[in-house]
Structures are given as structure tokens and as C-alpha cells.
Amino acid sequence: MTHFRQSSRLPWRLATVLFMSWFLAGCGINDIPTYDEQVKAAWGQVENQYQRRADLIPNLVETVRAYAQHERETLTAVIEARAKATSIQVDAGTLDDPQKLQQYQQAQDQLSGALSRLMVVSERYPELKANQNFLALQSQLEGTENRISVARRDFIAAVERYNTEIRTFPGRIWHGLLYRDMPVRESFEATTQGAEQAPQVQFR
Known part of the structure; x- marks a missing residue:
């Protein structure tokens, strides 16, 4: 009889566990x-x-240099801005560091500015503007900026x-109970080997 009672309770226990799992999931515990x-x-x-x-x-x-050797200052600015932008890394471990994120964005913005000036310089050189390699690179650059x-x-x-989830109900409750180590995030790793180094460009 005792064995029968224990066996009859198993489905109820299983049902309870399944219900609690469904209930907790529905309450956003995993959100x-x-x-x-x-x-x-x-x-x-x-x-x-x-x-x-x-x-x-x-x-x-390299392409611009071939046609605009006198634009040394502009080309150097692009090289230096690239070196700085690729030297600052923000991965999952430092994504919660507002200062690091700001430094990263500032460096990328400086590179954007340097590239914009380079594009302005290219307007002075008709042969450069007609170069197929330059046109292809310009098109890729524009597409990348959009991405x-x-x-x-x-x-x-x-x-x-x-951020909305951890500040509002019921996420705020789960955050306080289970996810205290996950802070509010600021809203605004390199993948290529050697990206932290500036490209080697020899001016003649």
C-alpha cells in the first residue's frame, strides 16, 4: 500500500515541477x-x-598616396587615427565600463573625421576620382559606414x-533576487590579426 501511494504521488510531483517551470518562465525569470x-x-x-x-x-x-603624394598631413592623420581606434578594445568583459566605452567611441569618431577629410582631399584629384580601385574602395567604405x-x-x-527590463516589474524583482551583478548598461574585439598596428605607408 505504501509503495502504491508513493507511486501515485510521482505524477503529481512531476506535474508540479512542470507547472512551476512554466510559471517561472512565463514570469520572465530568463528575460x-x-x-x-x-x-x-x-x-x-x-x-x-x-x-x-x-x-x-x-x-x-595607398591608393590615394599614388595620386596625391603632397597630402602627407591628411594621410598621416588617417593612419594615426586608425592606429588609435584599433588599439582600444571593448569586449564583453569591459562593456560595462562607461569610460572605456566612451574612449572607444571617441577614437572611432576621430577616425570618421579623418576619413571625411581624406574624401574631401580626393576631390582635388580628377585622376584619383576616376581610378577604379579608389571607386571600389570608396563604395565599400560607404557601405560599411551604413552598416x-x-x-x-x-x-x-x-x-x-x-535596461527597461531590470528597471520595471517583474524584471526588477528578478534583478534584485538573482541578477544583482548585472548592472544598468551605458548606451553608447578587434577581429583582424595586427589590427592594432598602423599600416606601413612609405612617403616618397
Whole structure:
């Protein structure tokens, strides 16, 4: 009889466990770590697109130099800005550091400014503007800038969703109980070997 009673209780215990799992999932207990992973994934895309841009710069500088050797100051500024931008790394471990994130963004913005000045300089050289390699690089650069904008927008949206979750009910409760080590995030790794080094460009 005792064995029968114990056996009859097993389905009820199993049902209780399944119900509690469903209930907790429905209450959003997993939302915070899920949104946290989405933030990290979105940041990875931001890094990827900035790295894609950095990878285009050595060829771009070489192409411009071939037609505009007198623009030494502008070319040097691009090289130095690239070196600085690729030397600052913000990965999942430092994504919660507002100062590091600001330094990263400032360096990328400086590189954007240097590239803009380089594009202005290219307007002075008709042969450069007609060069097929330059036109291809310019097109790739423009496409990459667009992808950077999209990646940054997606990152900002992911951070907003994460921050909203831990500040509102019921996420605020789960944050206080289970996820205290996951802070509010600021809204706004290099992938290529040697990206931290400036491209070697010899001026003649």
C-alpha cells in the first residue's frame, strides 16, 4: 500500500515541477540574461563593422598616396587615427565600463573625421576620382559606414530593452533576487590579426 501511494504521488510531483517551470518562465525569470546576451551580440556586430572599416584603410591610403603624394598631413592623420581606434578594445568583459566605452567611441569618431577629410582631399584629384580601385574602395567604405549606423542602432535598442527590463516589474524583482551583478548598461574585439598596428605607408 505504501509503495502504491508513493507511486501515485510521482505524477503529481512531476506535474508540479512542470507547472512551476512554466510559471517561472512565463514570469520572465530568463528575460534578463536573454537580453544581456542580445546586448553582447549587438555589440559584437558594432565591433565587426568598425573592424571592416579599419581593414579597408591601408589600401585606401595607398591608393590615394599614388595620386596625391603632397597630402602627407591628411594621410598621416588617417593612419594615426586608425592606429588609435584599433588599439582600444571593448569586449564583453569591459562593456560595462562607461569610460572605456566612451574612449572607444571617441577614437572611432576621430577616425570618421579623418576619413571625411581624406574624401574631401580626393576631390582635388580628377585622376584619383576616376581610378577604379579608389571607386571600389570608396563604395565599400560607404557601405560599411551604413552598416556601422545600423549596428549602432541595433545595439542602442538592445541596451534600452535590457535596461527597461531590470528597471520595471517583474524584471526588477528578478534583478534584485538573482541578477544583482548585472548592472544598468551605458548606451553608447578587434577581429583582424595586427589590427592594432598602423599600416606601413612609405612617403616618397
